[in-house]
Amino acid sequence: MEYVVTSLILLVVLIVGAVGLVVPRLRRRELPPPGESRPGETRAGTTTLERPPAAPPVPQTETLPPLIERPAAPPVVEEPVVEAPAKPALEKPEPTAGRLVRLRARLSRSQNVFGRGLLSVLSRDHLDEDAWEEIEDSLITADVGVEATQVIVERLRERVRVLGTRTVAGVREQLAEELTAALDPELDRSLRTAPHDGRPATVLVVGVNGAGKTTTCGKIARVLVADGRTVLLGAADTFRAAAADQLTTWGERVGAETVRGPEGGDPASVAFDAVKRGIDVGVDTVLIDTAGRLQNKVGLMDELGKVKRVVEKHGPVDETLLILDATTGQNGLEQARVFTEVVDVTGVVLTKLDGTAKGGIVIAVQRKLGIPVKLVGLGEGPDDLAPFEPAAFVEALLGADA
Numbered sequence: 528m529e530y531v532v533t534s535l536i537l538l539v540v541l542i543v544g545a546v547g548l549v550v551p552r553l554r555r556r557e558l559p560p561p562g563e564s565r566p567g568e569t570r571a572g573t574t575t576l577e578r579p580p581a582a583p584p585v586p587q588t589e590t591l592p593p594l595i596e597r598p599a600a601p602p603v604v605e606e607p608v609v610e611a612p613a614k615p616a617l618e619k620p621e622p623t624a625g626r627l628v629r630l631r632a633r634l635s636r637s638q639n640v641f642g643r644g645l646l647s648v649l650s651r652d653h654l655d656e657d658a659w660e661e662i663e664d665s666l667i668t669a670d671v672g673v674e675a676t677q678v679i680v681e682r683l684r685e686r687v688r689v690l691g692t693r694t695v696a697g698v699r700e701q702l703a704e705e706l707t708a709a710l711d712p713e714l715d716r717s718l719r720t721a722p723h724d725g726r727p728a729t730v731l732v733v734g735v736n737g738a739g740k741t742t743t744c745g746k747i748a749r750v751l752v753a754d755g756r757t758v759l760l761g762a763a764d765t766f767r768a769a770a771a772d773q774l775t776t777w778g779e780r781v782g783a784e785t786v787r788g789p790e791g792g793d794p795a796s797v798a799f800d801a802v803k804r805g806i807d808v809g810v811d812t813v814l815i816d817t818a819g820r821l822q823n824k825v826g827l828m829d830e831l832g833k834v835k836r837v838v839e840k841h842g843p844v845d846e847t848l849l850i851l852d853a854t855t856g857q858n859g860l861e862q863a864r865v866f867t868e869v870v871d872v873t874g875v876v877l878t879k880l881d882g883t884a885k886g887g888i889v890i891a892v893q894r895k896l897g898i899p900v901k902l903v904g905l906g907e908g909p910d911d912l913a914p915f916e917p918a919a920f921v922e923a924l925l926g927a928d929a
């Protein structure tokens with residue numbers, strides 16, 4: 528009996544003990560809800576995070592900007608890596624060697640009309656007066672010029688008569704020879720771009736508006752760089768800021784520095800500074816781009832004369848290149864004459880030959896002015912500039928297949 532009573536007492540003690548332990552715990556759990564009064568946050572009810580009641584509204588708006596900034600940080604670190612490919616923007620210009628092939632292809636494309644017309648006349652059984660007149664017309668239409676055409680056709684007629692040439696191929700070959708002879712193949716067409724007397728060669732680029740001066744400066748710079756030369760560009764076209772930008776862009780592509788002045792500044796002083804800089808840094812060639820000007824604007828032509836005189840304080844200009852747009856035809860002759868009077872042109876660059884069937888202007892320019900055509904522009908692409916070679920040019924003019 529005693530044993531039973533003792534066991535009951537023990538049981539009661541155990542039950543009371545257990546209840547005493549559990550109830551306070553339950554009470555503690557009940558406490559937070561009344562304090563927080565927000566349902567969703569009960570679970571996070573750890574002591575340290577229990578401050579939010581006052582904080583949430585403020586931090587939520589305040590932490591928003593930092594959140595945006597934080598993800599922005601890692602890309603900043605990565606950016607230099609993205610910038611790296613910008614350096615290889617330095618281009619490796621095409622070697623000049625293969626360009627003549629392309630010149631022929633481009634010319635043939637636009638000039639085949641001329642070549643085919645001539646061939647159909649030449650293939651007649653008998654070259655009568657009408658036939659010779661048609662040949663003359665073809666040459667004049669191709670901008671060879673009336674005078675030059677008459678000389679060429681007369682010489683050809685004489686040869687055909689004396690030699691008794693009968694075949695189309697024979698007459699064509701003789702015509703090609705006469706056209707080539709009219710281009711004076713012995714003329715020196717090399718560009719004087721090599722440094723001498725301890726200073727860079729200076730090249731001045733002139734011409735009417737839109738002829739292709741800036742583009743040609745850029746293309747020449749590429750040719751020189753491709754040949755291992757160092758080049759500096761002078762943006763003496765100060766009329767428009769965009770002109771200097773255009774030149775700078777060409778320079779940047781091949782790693783050439785461009786000296787420029789303020790918009791509307793004195794072009795002569797920019798040209799002077801460019802050559803000075805070229806001497807100081809020791810480049811091989813300084814190319815000076817000038818603003819387009821019509822040959823009949825006396826003030827602008829005087830300004831060009833001044834640019835050249837000021838540049839020559841450093842020493843003589845080695846090459847003054849007149850840029851002529853082949854599509855302007857015979858008007859190019861008048862331009863060339865006036866520019867030559869002002870700045871003593873040493874070479875002509877005939878641009879846009881890819882877009883005209885009037886390639887004969889090359890012959891007219893050279894015969895009339897005695898100035899060698901040194902380069903030809905055959906497109907807007909950076910490497911669409913080729914050295915001028917009379918025989919190859921005539922072949923292209925007449926069309927490849929006889």
Ligand SMILES: Nc1nc2c(ncn2[C@@H]2O[C@H](COP(=O)(O)OP(=O)(O)OP(=O)(O)O)[C@@H](O)[C@H]2O)c(=O)[nH]1
Pocket residue numbers: 734735736737738739740741742743764770817818819820850878879880881882903904905906907911
């Ligand atoms: N198809 C063709 N376009 C050319 C050639 N050379 C230049 N051009 C284009 O002719 C336009 C005028 O070229 P620019 O080099 O700006 O001419 P610019 O003489 O400097 O012009 P200004 O400075 O305004 O007098 C550009 O659209 C050139 O891409 C060429 O040989 N062929």
Ligand SMILES: [Mg+2]
Pocket residue numbers: 740741742764770817818819
């Ligand atoms: Mg220009």
